[in-house]
Structure formats: C-alpha cells, structure tokens
Amino acid sequence: MEGLKRSIGLLRRNDLHLSTLITDRHRQVAKWVREELCPEGTQHYFDVWHIGKSLGKALDTASKDRQCEQLQLWRPAIVNHLYWTAASTPDGNPGVMEAKWRSLVNHIQDIHDHDTPAFSSCAHAPLEGDQRDKEWLEPGSMAAVKLEGIITRTSLLKDVRQLSPQHQTYSLEAFHSLILHFAPKHTGFSYQGMYSRLLLAALHYNHNANRETARRSDGLERYSVRYPRFRKGAWVVVPIKEKASYGYATSLIEALRESYMDSPKALQEVSANLSACAPAPIAKSFEQIPKEEAVSLYLAQQSRYKKLN
Structure with missing residues (x-):
C-alpha cells in the first residue's frame, strides 16, 4: 500500500497521469484507488x-x-x-x-x-459427441x-465487473522475481548498490522480455510439460524460451568507458550526487531514546520477570 502511494506521488511530481491501474483485489488498495485516483480519471482493474x-x-x-x-x-x-x-x-x-x-x-x-x-x-x-466430456x-x-x-x-x-480485459500483473511479478537475482534479500546493499542493481534488473528484463520460443534442430518449437503445485496434479504446457542475452551489458560498459574517458570528473560528480540523495536509515525516522534509559528499563523488566518465576 505504501509503495503504491509513493509511486503515485512520484508520477504526480513529474506531471504524469495514471490512466489504468491493474492490481489484485486488496480491499484497502481498492478503496484508496476509488477515492484518490478514480476521480482523476484512472481506470482500476483486477488481475x-x-x-x-x-x-x-x-x-x-x-x-x-x-x-x-x-x-x-x-x-x-x-x-x-x-x-x-x-x-x-x-x-x-x-x-x-x-x-x-x-x-x-x-x-x-x-x-x-x-x-x-x-x-x-x-x-x-452446439456441443455434441466428443465435445461433451x-x-x-x-x-x-x-x-x-x-x-x-x-x-x-x-x-x-x-x-x-472490474476484471482486466487485456493486461495482467504476471509480467510485473516476473520482474520482481528477477530483482531477487540481482539483489537477493539475504544480502544488504548500500543505497548506491541497490539503486544500480535495480537499474540492471530493469535493463535485463527489457532486453529479454520478448524472447522467441526456442527451436529444435528440425525447426520445430520446443515445449516442456510441467506440473505446478497449485494445479494439484494437472499438467500445463510451457514454451521454452531462447537463452537470455546479456548484450546490453557490453553496450553499457562501452558507454561508461567513453563517458569516463571524455570527462572523468563529470562521472564522479554523478556518483557523488547519487550518494547525496541517499535517504537516511529508517531507524532515524523514529524518536530516539537515550541508551542509559533504554538499558535501565530493560533491567527493570528483567527483574520483574525473575520475581514472577
């Protein structure tokens, strides 16, 4: 919910209007969209x-x-x-x-x-014969x-009445899954590191999102049969896509090399500005308690717990 609000705030600050929004049917989200976005002309659909x-x-x-x-x-x-x-x-x-x-x-x-x-x-x-099972x-x-x-x-x-007729959220969910490849949750990253990895994930996704179906040596398309857990034993046929390409990385490295060769200081200034934009740690947004007071309250609590036992 908070992520959606921040995203809408970013769009508004850049004078961008959201014409269509597709979400799950989270009731709190639906209510907020109905009250805040629909009056502006946003069409809200459910996945x-x-x-x-x-x-x-x-x-x-x-x-x-x-x-x-x-x-x-x-x-x-x-x-x-x-x-x-x-x-x-x-x-x-x-x-x-x-x-x-x-x-x-x-x-x-x-x-x-x-x-x-x-x-x-x-x-x-009309359904007749083998069409009826x-x-x-x-x-x-x-x-x-x-x-x-x-x-x-x-x-x-x-x-x-609010079903999305043309687009669904699976592509966004696939992108979120891809982010974990570039920025796994078990590792902490600095603001610059996380920002860079998110950009790399977006580049990789955009470069490979529309891959063609792979083909066998005889030219026929390749498919696999899978048994997803949520289908409870039922099978699904999934096209096998061509292998992912990393050509964008070569282009990116070449562009960075040329930029650095032309103006090293300009590139360093961009890095410095990005560091300056790093938000404060979340803990800084809360009211801080003096360490001595926190320790005193903790010891008092432990003392009461021991007396109860």
Whole structure:
C-alpha cells in the first residue's frame, strides 16, 4: 500500500497521469484507488489470476460435499470461463462481463439462451459427441444450487465487473522475481548498490522480455510439460524460451568507458550526487531514546520477570 502511494506521488511530481491501474483485489488498495485516483480519471482493474485462484478454492470446498462432487470435474472449465469473460470483452464493459459470467449458471445446466440483452446466448457452437466430456448439472440439484450461490455471490460479481480485459500483473511479478537475482534479500546493499542493481534488473528484463520460443534442430518449437503445485496434479504446457542475452551489458560498459574517458570528473560528480540523495536509515525516522534509559528499563523488566518465576 505504501509503495503504491509513493509511486503515485512520484508520477504526480513529474506531471504524469495514471490512466489504468491493474492490481489484485486488496480491499484497502481498492478503496484508496476509488477515492484518490478514480476521480482523476484512472481506470482500476483486477488481475484475473487472483480472482480465479479464490474461485478455485471456493469450488474445491463445495465439491467436498458428496452431493456436489460433480463440481470438481467442472472446476477447470469454470475458472477458464472467468478468463474468457475478461478476454472476450476487450473494452472492459462491466455490464457485459457480468452477463457473460452469470450465463455460466444456465450453461452448466444445458441451457444456452439467456434473458440478459447484454449476452443473450452462449457463444459456442452446439456441443455434441466428443465435445461433451462432463455431465450437465440437473436443474435444482444440490450441486447446481451451490454453484449458483458461488457464481452469483455479490462480492464476486463486483470483482467480475472490474476484471482486466487485456493486461495482467504476471509480467510485473516476473520482474520482481528477477530483482531477487540481482539483489537477493539475504544480502544488504548500500543505497548506491541497490539503486544500480535495480537499474540492471530493469535493463535485463527489457532486453529479454520478448524472447522467441526456442527451436529444435528440425525447426520445430520446443515445449516442456510441467506440473505446478497449485494445479494439484494437472499438467500445463510451457514454451521454452531462447537463452537470455546479456548484450546490453557490453553496450553499457562501452558507454561508461567513453563517458569516463571524455570527462572523468563529470562521472564522479554523478556518483557523488547519487550518494547525496541517499535517504537516511529508517531507524532515524523514529524518536530516539537515550541508551542509559533504554538499558535501565530493560533491567527493570528483567527483574520483574525473575520475581514472577
């Protein structure tokens, strides 16, 4: 939360306006964005993955009931429908997304025409033969009733209306993971060191973010099959990307060498200015207590503890 506020403050100081913001559905963040940014014209969306994860947990819980075991078979399709709801609505129209999501209640009971003008019928062709691998839910059955309760939950419907239709947060999360490669948490760095490593991480990410899929000797693309823990045994196919390139490092070293050769003092001044901008340690922002007083209070506390024992 504090990081978001600082980032928005930085944008405002540089006269930059945030047109679109995509986050998880943290309620405190959503409230702050609604009150502080939305009046300025910022559009706030929720990342689909986070809502899909919560939805999957609700379905897992419901399917534990013996009368609702069918829901476990429908779980992947229901979560996929959530993704489709967002991806098939590129303009992010909240009414259309809600109508598409609500249509799942009918679809899963083999009803494909709906009484909502925004989405009057399912978009798929008739499902017959091999296209059907799950039994439809019986209208009025315990499984159908419980699923409808999950799908039409007020809080979920509000979140669906804010699903991000085109972009998600996974690229940012990948960048944060990359930062740990350049600045691992188990090592402390100075302000200059951390600043430099963050810049290097950004350069590396931007240079390698759009790598092509690697190819075999016969020209076919390479893929791997993985079993993520959160999929609980289900497999996923992942394209194997080409190896990362570090060409940016050579260009950076050459640029620094030329800058130093042309003006050594100018480069030293830049380093000095960066050091001068280093913020004070966090401990300095708190009120300091004299050491003698702190030790006295500590000894008094220890004395009381010994008497109790």
